[in-house]
Amino acid sequence: MLKLRSLQLVILILLNGFPIFAEEDRSFEIVTSFTILENLVSELGGSRVSVTNLVPRNSDAHIYSPKPSDSIAISNADLVIFNGLGFEGWIFRLIKDSGKENNYLIASDGINLLNQSNEIDPHAWQSFKNIRIYIDNISGELINLMPEHEKYFVLRRDDYLKKLSELEINLNDQLRHIPIHKRIVITSHDAFGYLGREFNIQFLAPLGLSLDAEASAEDVADIINQIKEKKVTALFLENINNPKLLKAISLESGIPIGGVLYSDSLSKIDGPAGTYLEMMSHNVKSLIEAFNSQKNYK
DSSP: OHHHHHHHHHHHHHHHHHHHHHHHHSOEEEEESSHHHHHHHHHHHGGGEEEEESSOTTOOGGGOOOOHHHHHHHHTOSEEEEOOTTSOTTHHHHHHHHTOTTSEEETTTTOOOOEETTEEOOOTTSSHHHHHHHHHHHHHHHHHHOGGGHHHHHHHHHHHHHHHHHHHHHHHHHHTTSOGGGOEEEOSSSOOHHHHHHHTOEEEOSSOSSTTSOOOHHHHHHHHHHHHHHTOOEEEEETTSOTHHHHHHHHHHTOOEEEEEOOSSOOOTTSTTSSHHHHHHHHHHHHHHHHHTOOSOO
16 A cells, blocks of 8 residues: 555656656747847747747838738747837737737847937847847846746857957958048948948938838939939948839949848848848948948048
């Protein structure tokens, strides 16, 4: 009888123990709004997170139309992470409908905001200083969710910050040889204000902060006049928008298109901007190459 009770006790302990172990080993379900956050969360969370992303690669979050599967993903998530600053105008409705109103993180909280024409610029990830705040916010929330894995998350955060600093130093070293008055670029919309502020680069764009708007003939004429006045030689397409407008400006101004910059979305995984670090490296090095093609610096 005693042996039977002992056996029953062992079975009970084992059965009760399995859910505990499963809970410790499971990866937490994280939903991200767009690909840059998807990459950051994957890098910082490692094997402890399973990431579902909403806006696909090479797509524009400004004008994204959520799908029914997005609501399901958010309903099943342990945490929803999005940029904020008005970037994802559709996200709060999704979160409310899914009942996750107290279970989200605004990744940009605490960044040094940039205002353009009395409008907050949401593209804060285009800055090494700001992205460190994103990283701290995300890592801090992962530690709150899984405090038993704090050491794991701290190690991953510190390793990523080291890579980030190495890239930033390298790019600054390459850029410092180019006179500031020669660092002028034409892009489709105002997505690079934070990058410009950090690297002393002036970005001119016929469109505003969002691709929702259309450039008027006056906007285009103004850009062409500035190209001629400031002798701009760097003109770049963006991966998320129709190249028609920039091609017309290139034709009218005689300035060749220097390539593609990645603003609001990463490229395909095997593309030139498959990760956040690759995106920043590609963008700045492409600009440096365009600036270096200019002759007779004075």
